[in-house]
Amino acid sequence: MSRLYGDPIEVWTREGEPIQFVWQDRLYAVRRVVDHWVVAREWWKTSEDDPGERRFWRVEASPGRRLGTYELRFDTAGEGWLLIRAWER
Template sequence: MSRLYGDPIEVWTRDGQPVQFVWRDRLYAVRQVLDRWVVAREWWKVSEGDPGERRFWRVEADPGDGRGTYELRFDTAGEGWLLMRAWD
C-alpha cells in the first residue's frame, strides 16, 4: 500500500542521482534506483529559458531500521525536491 505526501525534502546527489535524503528529520540512504522518468510541464506554464521539467525517481532507501520504497521528485522550475509517495 502506498501513501501520498508531497513533503519537501533535502536531497544529496551524485552524478545527477539521489544518494541520500532527509525526510521528517531522518536520514535515508538510497540503496537502489528502481525507476526514473521525466515529465515536461505544460507548454503554457513554461517560462522563457526554463523547460520546467519534473524529474522523478523511485528508490529503495534505508533510514537505518529497514528498507522502504519512495518516490522523489525534483522540479527544475523551482529547484526543489519533494517526497511524493512511500510504500509500506
C-alpha cells in the first residue's frame, strides 16, 4: 500500500539521477532506479529560462536494511525536490 506525502527532501545526484536523499531526518541510499519520466507543464506556463518540466523517479531505497519504493519529483521551475509517494515494506 502506498502513501502520498509531497514532503520537501534533500537529494544528491550523479549524472542527473538520484543516488541518496534525506527524508524525515534519515538518509536513504538509492539501490536502483525503477522508472523515470518527465511531465511538461502547459506551454503558457513556460519560458526560455524555464522549460517547466517536472522530472519523476521511482526508486528502491533504504535507510538501512528495510527496502522501500519511493517516488521523487524534481521541479525545474523551483529547482526543488519532493518525496511524492512511498511504498514501505
